[in-house]
Amino acid sequence: MQSNDARTLLSCAAPTAVAGVVAVAVSAVVAGGKGALGASFGALLGAAVMATGLIVLERTAKYLPQLFQMMGLVLYMTQFLLVAVLLAVFRDTTLFSTKAFGLALLAAVLVWIAAQARAHMKAKILYVQPEAEDERKPEGAKKSAPAGSTS
Template identity: 60%
Template sequence: MPSNDARNLLQTAAPTAAVGVIAVAVGGAVVGGKGALGAAVGTVLALVFMGAGLYVLQRTAKSLPQLFQAMGLMLYTAQLLLLLIFVALFKGTSLFDPKVFAITLVIATVVWMAAQARAHMKAKIFYIDPDSQKSEKPEKTGSTS
């Protein structure tokens, strides 16, 4: 993974994980062990889904840059629908608290998206290649008068 991709992943995953730790503590304090487990599962699920989506998006950007924007929109839509399906599937579970799970999943997803937008805005990515402009300029030959 190139350093820019790794930096982007770190800048998005770290705030999400931090919010997850806070959610586990709050869920454990408010609901108990099942609340902490629900918050942990919600955080891990958000990290896995959004991390996999970032990986797919970066691979698409490298191999098929013309599809990058369409792929990004389709990917976020698919991720949100899949997360909604997970919330619906675990609605009546007794393994962990489903309300804490759903709230944590939504909050972790929103934090991931906000952190990803911030990381992209802070990244210094050239949208033109300065070296290619130097090589494409024709050299002046002949008299300058």
């Protein structure tokens, strides 16, 4: 993992963790222990899905750059479907508060996306690798005479 990739991952994970702690605290006050459990599970699940997606996308960019854009679209659709399936699976559970779970999951995903957008906007990634002046001229090339002059 490159240093800018690790920085992006950290700058997304930190605000998501803060949002998860806030969601757990609010859910504990509003819905008790089951609310806190549901919120913690939802926040962890949201962060895990988004972190996995970011890591997969970064590896795709490194090894298969020609598939980067398509992989991003497929990845976001897969993340959406995975979260939808998990919401459907845990819809009728009595282990934890499903409302706290869903709201914490939504908050974690939205905070992650906002933090990822901010991290990419602040990243200073060169799109073109600048060349040195001497690398541009082929070896053995002579300076050409100005146009219109005869030698």
